[in-house]
Every structure is written in C-alpha cells, then in structure tokens.
Amino acid sequence: MEFLLQPLTLVIFFPLVGVFALLFIPKENKDAMRWTTLIVALITFGISIYVLTMFRAADVNLQLVARYDWIVVGGWNIQYFLGVDGLSILLVLLTTLLTWISILSAWTAVEERVKEFMIFFLLLEVGMNGVFLAQDLFLFYIFWEFTLVPMYFIIGIWGGPRRIYAALKFFLYTMAGSILMLLAILWLGIYGNTFSVPDLIARGGIPVNIQMWLFIAFALAFAIKVPMWPLHSWLPDAHVEAPTAGSVILAGVLLKLGTYGFVRFNLPLFPEAAVSAAPWMALLAAIGIIYGAAVSYAQADIKKLVAYSSVSHLGFVMLGVFALNPEGVAGGILQMINHGVSTGALFLLVGMIYEQTHTREFRLYGGLWKITPVFGTIYLITSMSSMGLPGLNGFVGEFTVLLGAWGAGQNGVFYWGGVWLAAISALGVIMAAVYILYMFQRMFMGPLGEIVEEAKKHGRPIRDLNWREIAVIAPLVILMFWIGLYPAPFFNLMAPAVNHLVGMLPLP
Amino acid sequence: MTFSDFTTILPVAILAVWACALLVVDLFIPKDRKGVTALLAALGLAISLGYTLSQIGDERLGFSGMVALDGFSIFLNALILVCGLLGVALAYDYLKRMNIERGEYYVLLLFSSIGAMLMAQAADLIIIFLALELLSIPLYVLSAFARSNVSSEEAGLKYFLLGAFSSGFLVYGIALIFGAAHTTNLYAILAAASASTVSPLLAFGAALVLVGFGFKIAAVPFHMWTPDAYQGAPTAVTAFMSSSAKIAGFAALLRVFITAFSPLAVNMTDVLWGLSALTMVVGNIIAITQTDIKRMLAYSSIAHAGYILMAFVPYGNAAVAPVSVAAGLFYLIVYAITNFGAWGVVIAVERTEGKGLAISDYSGLAKNHPALAAAMSIFMVSLIGFPPTLGLVGKVYLFRAVIDGGFVVLAVIGVLTSIISAFYYLRVVVNMYMRDGEPSIRREFWLDFTWGALAFLTVFLSLIPQTLFAWASSALMKLF
Amino acid sequence: MYFGESANYGFLFLAPWLIFFPTLGLLINVAFGHKFSERTIGAVASLATGAAFVVSIALAWTLSASHADVLRWRLAEWIHIGAVSLDWTFRVDALSATMMLVVSGVGTLIHIYAIGYMHEDVRFKADPRRFQRFFVFLNLFIAAMMILISADSYLMLFIGWEGVGLCSFLLIGFWYEMDTLGQPSWSNSYAAKKAFVVNRIGDYGFLIASFIMFWAFGTFQFDAVFAKAPQVSQGLIVAITLFYLLGVTGKSAQIPLYVWLPDAMAGPTPVSALIHAATMVTAGVYLITRSAPLYSAVPAAQNIVALTGAVTALFAATIAAGQYDIKKVLAYSTISQLGFMVAAVGVGAYVAGMFHLVTHAFFKALLFLAAGSVILGMERGHHHVEHAHQDKSKKGKKKQEDRGEIFDPGDMRNMGGLRKTMPVTFWVYMAGTLALAGIPPFAGFWSKDEILLDASLHNPTVYWLLTIAAFFTAFYMGRQIWLVFFGTARHEAASHAEESPRVITFPLIALAILSVIGGAINLPFTGFHHFTHWLEGALGKVEAMNLDMQVALVSTALALAAIAISWFLYGRAPADAVRRDPLETLGVLFKGMNGKWWIDELYQALVITPYVKTAQFLADVIDGRFWHDWFHDSVVVGGFNWASRIGLNVYADQKGIDAFANSLGAWTQSLSTMMRKVQNGFVRSYALTFLLGVVLILGYLVFK
Amino acid sequence: MVPVDYYVILSAILFTIGVLGVLIRRNALIIFMSIELMLNAANLAIVAFGSVIESFSGQIFVFFVIAVAAAEVAIGLALIVEIFKSKRSIDVDQVSGLKG
C-alpha cells in the first residue's frame, strides 16, 4: 500500500483508475464517459497540485522519491525510481493541466468511439507523467516509448483525412529516434551497473569519446521528438491530421518530452559531450528558429502555421538549454511551459473554429473578430503570447533564453558561434511577429471571409465561444498573464535545480 | 539402463507412453467426439509438465551421457509443453471448423513435442539428430494435414523436401565432427576441441550443423520454406510449429554451441553475427509488403529468429555468455507467448476456405470486437518491442547482452530493423482501428481464453519480469 | 507579491496605481461594457485615465516634496535566475514624472474628446458595438505607456515599449475590415500589421542592446548601469546605444523605420493624436533621454543620433508638404517633429528634447484632434448632402452617388472655407498651427528654438538641417490652413459641414490654451528655467540657456516667410491650387514629396518581397518539395526504383499497400518487393538459396 | 592402406552430386533420391572416420541414419503420392502456388 500511496506514483497511475472505470461504462453512455474521464483528470491535476505543495524549491535533490527494486536479477539493476525536482515539477503540472483541458475540449468534437478516445487519453497521461518523473533510465524509456502508442491511436482514429499516414509517420519517426537511445541506455546500464540517473551522474567518468556517441544516441531521440530542424518533417503532418485534443497534447506536452530529455539526461550524464556539442546544437536551434518562422509564414493552413511555429519556438527552448547557463536553461524550461500553454491554446482555438467551419484555410477566413469578439480577443491574447509580447508568458521565456544565449556566445560556450547565434535567433522575434500577425490579420481582420457566408448558408452561422469553451481556454489565458506579469514563482521553483545542473558542466 | 537414467527423461517418457496409448484410445473415440482426444492430449501434456516442474533443481546426465537434465532442459521442456498445450487449445475448435478433425492430429502433436523436448535434453549429436527428425516428421505430416487443401499439401511437401535436404547437411556435419573428435558426445567433443588448436574439420562440421539448425529456426538464408509452410499449413499447426520447432531448434543450437563448440567461437561468432543480421533485415523487410496475415507473421517469425540469434553471437565470451543465453531463453518465452497470441487471433478471424486471412480482413475489428482488437494490438506492439509489453523487455534483454558482448553494430541493426517491423505490425493495427469493415469472428471458449490470457500475460509479465528473468538466468547456470 | 521596501514618501505608494487604474477601467469596460451606455463607458475610461493623472500629480508633488532625485517603489519580484536579478520597481523621478503628467493629462483630454468623436465615428462606420472596444484599448494603452515610463530598468521599460506597440496595432486596426474611406478592404489591417512588424524590427535592436548591456553591466537597472558606465569599454557602449537607436527609430518613427507612422493614420483620430503624436512615439526620445549617461559617454553615437533625427526632420517635412490628406500631413509633421526631438537629444540637449516633447504633445494632439473634428464635420456635411439627395429623388440619385467617386472626408481638396462653418475648430487649429510653425510666443517656438540653439552650439550640420525643416514645417502648415479653412467650399460636404459638439471642443480648447502658453514652463530667460531645473533631478546639472536672438530671428523669419509663400501659392486661389498643385512645377521633386520618396516601394522591393519569396521558397521547395517530397520520394524511393529497374529489372509496385508511400517506408517497401521475388514458390530455388548460404559460410571458413 | 581422406573426398563428391540432383531435377522422386544419396554420402564419411578408431559408435550412428532415412522415405513418398493425386504430376515446379 505504501507503494501505491506515494504521491508521485499516484500522479502517474491515478488515470488508470479512470481507464478501469471506463471499461465498465456501456458504449452508449457517452456523457458518463466524458465526465468520468474529466473527473479523473481533474483529480490527477489535484494530486499534482498536492505534489507542488509538498515540493521545496530550495532543495536541489530529487524529492518525494519513490524508489523500489523492480528488476534486480541476473545482472540487471532496474528500479522503480520516481522523483521530482525543479526541472520537472512544472512540466508535470503542465501535463496534468493540459490533459483535462484537452478532454474538455473534446467534449463535443469527439462523438465516435468516445470510450476508446478517453482511455487512450488517460493512458497518454500516464505515459507523459511517467517520463517526467522517472529517474531510472529503463523506467523512463518504457514511459517514453509508451507515450507513442496512445498518441498513435489518437491521431490515427480521430484524425483528419490523411490520419493514417500521419500517425504512422509520427510513430516511425519518433520510434526511429528513440530506439538508438535504448542501446545507449543499455550501455549506460552495463557501464554503471545501475540505471538510476542520479547514481550514473554521481558516478560520471564516462570517457569523452564514448560520451559523444551516447550523447548523439540520446540527442537523436530527443531531437526528433522536439523536433529540431531538420528532423521536423513529421510534425506538420501529425499536427494537421491530429484531432484538436491530440494536437494540444502533442504540442503542449509530447514535444516537451524531447526538450526535457536534453535537460534531464544529456546535460548531466554527458557533460563534456554536451559542452562540446553546444555550438552545434545551438546552431541547429537557431536554424530551426529562423526556418520555422519563415516557413510558417508561407502556410495556407492554420494548423500548419502553428505547427511550424512550434519548430521555431522549440528552437528557442533548445537554444536556451544549450546556452548552458542558468539564464538559458531556466528560460528554456520556462519556454517549454510557455509553448505548452500558448501553442496548446492556439490549437484549442483553431479546433474550436474548425469544429464550426471545417476548414483551416486562411483564404476562406477573414473579419471573424466582428462576429466573434470573445473568440477574437482570446485568440489575440494567445497569438501575442505566442509571438512573445512582453507582459505575456512568451516574452519571459524567449528573453531569458536569448539573454542566456548571448551570454553563452560571449563567454565562449558557443565557440565559433559567438553571439551571432543569439543575434540570428533574435531575428526570430521579428519573424514571429510577421507570421503571427499574418495569421491574426487573415482570420480576424479584414472583410468577412467566404466561410462566414458559407456557414450561414448551411444554417450553422458561426457563433462565438460558449461557456464550456471559455472554461477550456480560461486557465491557459490566466497562465499567460501570470507568467508574463509575475514570473518570479516559476523561476524560483526551478532556479536551485538549474543552478545545480549548470554547476556540473565543465564549461570553457 | 538404470532407473536413474530413465528418470532423466521422465516427462518425455511419460509423454511417449501417453501418446502411444492415445493412438490406441483414439480408435475408440467416435468421429464426432474427437474433442475428447484433444482433452486427453492436453492432459498428457499437463501431466508431463507437472513432472517436468517436479524436476526443478535436479541436474544430471543419463543414458551414458546422451541426455542431460538440468535447469536449461527443464526450462525449455516446460516451455515446449506449454506450447503443446496452447497448440491443443488452438486446434480444438479450429480443426472442427475447418473440417479436418482427426485424432491423429493430437497424437502427432504429442510426438512432435517429444522430439522437441529431447532436443532440449540431448547431449549427444545422435540424439540431437534423431530428436530433430522426431520433431520434424510429425510436423511435415501436420503441415499437410488439411489434405483437401492444395496449399496444405504444398506446404507439407516443401517443408519436407527442404527439411530432408537440410537433414543431409546436418548429418554430413555430424559426420565431420565425428571425424574430427571421434565421438558424438557433446562434452567429449568439447574436450577434444579444447585439447588442440581448432581443427578445420570441426569448424566445417560445426558450420554444417549450424546450417541444419538454421533451417529449423528459419534463419536467413535457410528460411525459404517458412513463409510457404506457415501459410499453407492449417493455422493451428502453424502456431504450434512456429513456436515449438523454433524453441527446440534454439535449444539444441544453444546446447551444442555452448557445450561443444565454445572453442570455435573464433570462427563461429562472425558467422552467427552475419546470420543474425541477415535474418533480421531480410525477415523484416520482406514482411512489409505482405498482404496475407499468415505470411506476414511467418516473416515476422523469421525476423524474430534473427533477434534471438543475436543472443548467440557473444556465446564464446565466457563472461557474457550466461547473460546472453539467459536473454535468448527469455526471449523464447516472450516470443512463444506473443506469437501464440497473435496466431490465436488469426484463428479467431479466419474463416473456412482460406477467407479472413488477408490483413485487410481485419478492418473494423476494433469497432465490432474491441477486446480481440485490443489483444491483437498488444501482440503487435509486443512484436515491435514496445512498452508496456513483454516484447520490449525481451528485446532490451537481448540488446543488452549484445552490447555487453561488444557487438554494438549488431544491436544497431537490431533496433533499426525493429523500426522497419513497426511498419507492418502497425498495418494490422491500422486496419483494425482506423479503417471500416465488418469482420466476423469465431468465438469459442478455449480460443478466447488463449488469446485473452496471452494478451494479459504479455502486458502483465512485462511489469513484473523479475521472476521470468530469474528463471531464465538460473536456467543456464546449470549448463556449465 | 512583495510590497514595500523603499521608504514611503507621501503618495509614493500610489505609484502602481498608475497602471492599476487604467487596468481597472479596462476590466470594468470589458466585463460590463455591453450593459453600459456609451457615456458610461466613456466616463469609466476617462475617469480611469483621469485618476492616473491625479496619481501622476501626487507623485510629482511627492517627488518635489521629498527633495530626492529618485523615488522607487518595489512592487514585486520579477525574474531571479542566474545573474539576472530583477524586480518590478516603479521609478519616480523628474523625467518619468514629466512623462506621466503628459501622458495621463493629454490622455485624459483625448479620452473625453473620444467620447464625442467615437460616438459619431462608430455610427458612420455602422458598428456601434465597437465603441466599448475602443475605450478598452485606449485604457490598455495608458496602462502600457505607464509601464514604459515608470520602469526602473530597461527590461521593464521594454515591456511597456512593446505593450504600447500592441495597442498601436489594435487601434490602427480598429476598423480592421475597411480602409480609411470606410470601404471593405484589408488596408487598415495591413497598416496595423505594418506598424507592429516595423516596430518589432526596432525592438530587435532594443533586445540586442539589452543583451549586450546585461553581459557588459550585469544588470538592467538604470542607475546601476549608469554608475558602471565609466568602467565599460567605449565600443560596447557604442554598440548598446546604436542598437537602442534602432529601437528608437522604430518606436519614434525615424529613418529608416518611420514608414509605419503615416499608415497608422488608419486609426481613429483620437488614436492618432494620443498614440501617434503625443505619447507613444515620443517613447524613443524618452529612452534616449533616460539613457543620457550612456549616450553622453560616446560622442560618436550621439552624432549618429543627432543626424538621424535631423535628416528625418527635414525628410519628413518635405513629404508633408506634398500630401493632400489632412491627417497624412500631420503624420509626416509628427515624424519631422520627432526628428527634432531626436536630434535634440542627439546633440545632448536632453532638456530641450523633453521640452519639445511636452509642447509637441500639446499642439500636435490639438492639431490631430482638430483635424478629427474637421473630418467629422465633413462627414456630417456629407451625410447631410446624401440625405438631401435621397429625399429629392428616392433611389436613382443614391445609386449614382455610389457609382461615383467615394467621398474622402479627409482630403483637403474637398475642403475649403471651413472657418465659417467650424469656427471653434478653426481657431484652435490656428493656435496649433502657429505653435507648430514656431511663431512666438506660442509654445512650439520656445521649445524648437531651444533645440535649434543647442544644435547651433554643438553641431552646425544638424542645426542647418533643422532650420530648413522648420521652414518646411511652417510652409506645409500654412498650406493646410489655406486649403482647409480659407477660400470657398470645394465640395458640397464642406459647405454643409457642422461644428462639433462640446465634448469634442472642450478638450480642443484646453489643448489650445496649453499650446499657446505651454512654453511658459521653460522660457529662455534667467529665472524662468523651471523645466530645466525640474529635470536636473533626473539628468544631473544642466546648463540653462537664454535666448539667442540670432537663432530665434532666423527661425522666426523663415517661418513667416514660409507662411507667406504658402499663402502666395495656396491662399490666393485655393481652387486652382487644388486642381493643379503649384508645387507640381517642381516636377520630379513634387512627385517625390507626394509619393513619399517611394520609400514604401523601396522597402517592398528590398525587404518584403524577398522575405515572402524566401518564406515561400523555404516552405514549398525546401520543406515541402525537398524534405517532404523530393528527399523521401525522389531520392530514396525514386533512386531505388531506378536502381532496381536498371539492375534487377523489377518494377516496384506499391499498389494495394497502405499508402504511406512517401517516407522511408517506400524505400523499404520497394526493397521488400524486390526481395519477395526471390521467394518465387519453387522449392528448387529455395534449395539453391539454402546452398548459397552454405557456400557463403564455408567460404568464410576457407578464407578466415 | 587407403587413406581415410580418399573416402572422405569420395563422400564429398557423392554429397555434391546429391545436392546437385536436388537443385536441378524437377522430378520429385529424383529429388528425393538425391537426398538419399546425400545421406548415403554422409554415412560413408562416418564409417570412414569410424574406421580409424576402435569403436562402433560410427557404425551405430550410420545404422540410425539409415533407419531415419527409411522413416523419411515413408513420409516423403506418401506426400509425393498425395501431391500427385491433386496435381497429376510429380514436377515440383508445379507445386509453386505459395510464394512471395
């Protein structure tokens, strides 16, 4: 029982209660399923809040640790090892938050096979929280791979016209990346005779040339997930085809698994390799920022634009992480949260309008602000947050990231890259304005678009948000303002852990 | 012969007597009640299994060193007997449905199991050869069991011709080993081989023996019979032989190589490496374009032979060999469970006259039969090697052994081919979940029980693999 | 949240309410606006701003009462990570207090004006529900502006800096579904977007400057930065100041980033007055003044600043002289005046710059508002005319009107003789014009003269550029007066124009008074340097200067001459002047002035088109066709197909297989299809493969 | 005496001929005979190897191989007869319905 009542165990596995409950709800009773899932997700969120209250930011060690031997036999030393620290606490909260928001957003959007949808969603939550909390590499890997399965189904069953293609592509790309990581994990397990991350970090001493290989194996897995340029080509497909709730979780949390992986594993486990890889990773990040922003601008499909903007945003995260200084890393982590909140919200909003119009083509939209003022305003706030307007969350993250990157460039962390990487990346700020404003203008400004007339003709005139939809989006909007105006609590949560992490690196 | 000799092969002996008795009893069972034969066969297997388990901890040689009783053999015998039980369970309804229900089926299945068990216990090349034949001949017959079906006959003939062909190589290989070591006893061969520098004759013989086993386990390029035989044979037979024969083949291969040929590692490691890599690559790649589920699973089974073969590659490294053999054994369990489960689902969906076997026939399964679809998904995911299934644990174990042995490139090939395998396994899932269709399936208690239980085990055991790990690791310790 | 820390002087605790009041106002209007009447909405918004004005006064009083140079109020912890240690602190010193007073004071007046203006505007544009939104945005702007000017660090300043940019975007795009003439169009929204994007380019400079600053100084806090400035290398400071200058050119519409401001006139007139004339656009000047210790440390950078301002001042003034739209003229005039201010701070005349900022806020706000009043009057007249036509011949005529040219109420060529129909507006406009033209003793004269004086002392080039600009200023203002108010009505609407209601004229009059006497705060006579001394608290000791007759005479004479010339060209026969502008005789010069020197076109060709092309190229060709299609389909799949066709003569057939064919899958599929061919069903051939395996293994043993 | 090598070489020749028979003949019966030849060749090798030592083990092994061959023949011929019944031919190339 002690095992089951660990708060972190509960955060991860409580959704399974919902899964079991759902199995016994008859197929026809869709509302009961929705409510069950929502309540379970809300309770999980509550548990994560409870975890937050137990969390002491000043402590750099893992907290609320649950550690039991799992497979300790025949040369194996695998533990059920959970723990939370400043690097992961926010991401856990983000996951539990976005899960119930997504479920609420799928209330009317998913009418077919509701039971399976909800089951997959809860399973996905299990996997995501598991990834953030697992401190044993093997356990981590299991959760990591496991997240693919429900997402695969969510895209493949409830997605758009090319869903099967997108789902397969998603699955294969991410699997292709992570499976090499498995080998690296096994190598580490053999090397250290343990899979426990803290123990491996404490042990250290991996020869540098091997570190390089391991770093690459891990980085490949994470970079595909992030996705870093040029490994991003699965993302637009997956986003465009995924159902709204899927896109939200995909953008909001799943991509963070990759960036989180860099922070959690690549930096402390392979410090020398991380330091020598920093300029290259930063270069890829910078290219991603610019490339993603430019390509976003040329999209005709709203979701694709947002998807490519993720490439750009996550470039910022990566840039921050590989700045290898507290500003950059903390900014990167905060930017993960920000991206989850903002892009998650954008996908939610796009989903809300898509539900009414069934098209995502810009050219059919226009002047929506006039008929949907609330929607327009929230969309505006979200867009601004996404493009990093000061006062909203996006800015705080981007600024600290760029600040960190500039410092890294000045202090030689980027070697040949210098401050140029930061300077070029900062251009992304301008380019973000270009594509975000383009999107906002095309959808909400200008004369009324064709789609408005069309909707009217079909007897379904476009309506403004209803209360459920506002409830779905409100927490995210509140977060945007909160992080934007008063980010101190967020930084304070992670600062000691980040400082500790950066302190381990053999910086030049 | 002493009683002690006899007890070393007690489960085998019991099963042999039971099989002979069943042959007679079957004559008195009316044609429409052959289910009784099935139950009796299962009873025999169960009794034998009971005795097998009672032998745990026992460890000796028997019949002048011709058979060995040790953790390894007990482990594998138990596994083979479980496979036999599952084979009976799957056949029970299937034969009736396909109108090929005859008592000989179960008798032959028992005899084949006897052969398989003897392979696990054999410590002499003669026994290995004879056991292999005893394993194979019933399988030839079983493959052609649906005589009304041309494919079944074709499967039987091809399997037989190529099987006999490979036997020729095996015998020749044994002949050369005999020529080099002047004995057929594995331990004596080891002594002879270690005494001097490696005789090329011995290496030549070992290579041919490897070829013979390679045929049995369907390693590329000795795999060509597999897809045809698996597709043509009645599905219940395919399920049985894809597990049982493979387990037996690996059992013998392991014992021969580790007991007798460890000094040959310098020659054989590269060969095994190549076989393993080739098998993984070819099996997985050809599987991609299959449209028939049985054929697809056949190639999948080839590919898995490649994965298991990986465990053999570091066999000459004394420090790693225990781990790698344990990994191989563990994967055999994983493979047996998952594979039987998948075939169980295939049997549930199959209809008479070869309908219901295309992968497209699985469209819409999830909507109408969610449990079956979920089970199949679990099996497919496990075959890919994804959490939370045994497949992942098994593969991880294998890769670890391989990395431990220093064969990182092989491990990389292993993981890359796993990605390729995701293509075709997921196609089944895609059809079940993401396409519409109206498949009709067969519900029957033992069938449902089989796939249901196996699906459960596939997930459940992956969460607590400790016990299985412990078994697998202890199973090999006794070998040395 | 963390409150307190600084000792509390007087009303200092009210500092956060500079922001909270407008925020409160906007929240109330957001939440309940749809239930309120227009008057209530307007009252709430105006009161919120008015309250901020009161707070500003209280803070200014507290500042002077405390005899401290700077007062700080720490509201909350902000970012503490790594080397960054930043709080949200309010800074009250002479400089910020001045800005607070101007922003909230002028802001309040404009709010009041806007109640009347928007009441009519929303009706002309047929969407009365948007009234509420306007005041929400306006309050938001005030809040953002207050963040900007009350900031105690560059980073907090930047928050307001971009915040006002957003408000500018929202308000320029207020009538987002139409163009300035009320016709359905994308043009207003384009203008809004342009403003934001161009500002972002400036913000890029701001960001980079901040990064350099942080890693050079280790802080963003003003005083800490200034204190450390002497220890930091010149090169870094030059870089910082120049990058800030880029930000300034964006926000304060200087060359090369001024292009957004003329388009910004798409916003309703109160917006033009408040944001795009009086307050927001002066933020750049404020920034430079705020950074005075940095700029003063690097003369090279100062020169560039001064030249930028001076060239802009002249350049924009020439364009203003060639415009026909009443607001466009004022817009270019604003750019030009901002150039004066930037030039002033560039030559180190921070007080003069700030002084001009204040007076300019008065008279330019006045001019814009009055111009708005003119436009409203024209629209009323147009409305009247239309009604009359409709009454006369029901439908027929109306259709004709529609088919005819669309009426532009802002086009000066349609006006004329308005002084009779709109007397109040005329008089206040005159006051504003004289102030802008720099005719003594109007406010503009004093401030401009101080700038010219400083320039003449420090940088002759700048001085002459500014003086010529001043000449043009007087000229285009004269031109405007003659065309708008004198002569006879050139359009039916002008003859039926009506004076605006009191809610509009009251702020006009108030501002007119300020425009007339506003110069009194800092007269160039010993004992009257109030403003200079006031700012000394923030800027350190400043040498107060007295009137230099030479400079004053030259500028005044030039201004008068310019007005005279404008009378000669436009005042004598305005109708002719409209048919063919007398300046057209200048040929290409006039075309340039009228066509804004084709800068927009230049940017279009040099920046925008290439960017769009690049983006499309990246998206379609690189990402789509290269990564997505070509790399996967052609190289991998096609290459393989080719190889297999040539080498093995098998054709990869992918039909009947799930269509995930354009990724790696296709490649392995083709491979698979090929390998399947080996599995040909012939048992002999299987045996052959088998033998091949044996031979290979034995071969390995042979060659081992 | 004749060296064992000679016998082994002979057996290798016979084995190869057997292999070749399996590969190039289409008649199922002859293929089958070729397989018997392969086994026979192996037997010859075993006996030859066995002749250098004082043991029967080789001979006994050969005895078992012969028995197994008999068993295989029984099954094989039964299969061939069955196939003949449906295909009316003993050409193995006719038996190629399963492929891919």
Added chain:
Amino acid sequence: MTLDLALFLVLACIAVASALGMLLSRNTVYAALYLVLNFITVAIFYLLLGAPFIAMAQITVYTGAIMVLFLFVIMLLGAENLPAPNALPWQKPLAIALAAALFAEAAYLLIVKARSLGNVLPPAEAINATENLRQLGVALFQNYLLPFEIVSILLLVAMIGAITLTKKEKGARNG
C-alpha cells in the same frame, strides 16, 4: 599402387558414375536403378572399411526396402518424363556453380586445411564377424538404448504419418 587402392579407385569410379547416372538420366526408373548400383557400391566400401553389419543393413534396408519402395511408387505414378519448359532458366547454371563451389570448399577444408585424417585400420583385426556383430548388438542395446528407442518411435510416427496422409477420408475430396 596397392591392391586396396586400386580396388578403391575402381569402386569409387563406379560409385561416382552411378551417382551421375542417377543425376542425369531422364528416365526415373533408370535413375532409381543407378541409385541402387550406387548403394551397392557403397555397401562394398563399408565392407572394406570393416563394417559388415552396416554393409548388410545398407543392402537390405536401402537397396532392398527403400529403393523397392521407390520403384513401386514410380510404377504407381507412372514413369513420367517431364517436359522441357523450365521456369527457372538460371537455376541450372547457378546450381552447378554453387555445387562446384561447395565441393571446392569442402575439398579445401578437408584436404588442404585438415591435412591427413589418418589411415583406415586394417580389416584383419576386426575380421571376426560374429564377435563384431555381438559387440555391436550389446552396444546398441546398452549404450545406445535411448537412440534406439527414439528410432523406434520415429518409425512408428512415420507409419502413422504415412497412413494419415494417404488414408481415404469419408467425404473427402475425390482423387
């Protein structure tokens, strides 16, 4: 050249020739008869190698039983001459090449690498046929009891299998 060697070579030539005859004869019956000849030759080799028991078994089981069974089946099915069309044109050349390679490798490994494998012991020492046979029988039923049992089961299984495969089913397909 000793007499032994000459005898060996002559017999070897017959063995190879008969094997090739089987390989190449178009007629199935001839092929079977060539194989019989080959088996008999091999039986003589067994005698030469001092294994009379195996020689007898070879003659009785192989030549007597198995080949008769073959001939019986040939008669049953008709000695079919297969038509020429060949679906696998490259099969034969490849097969010959590979077989040649196989032989070459085998020869290399057996002769060159393994060097001398020793000489056949003179049969004189084991000439006592009855004693030989008795010892063999004892070995068979003592040391080799298990394989013997397995073989018996194997033969039983083969019998069951053959019956299962050929037994006429009631209601089964015609033919």
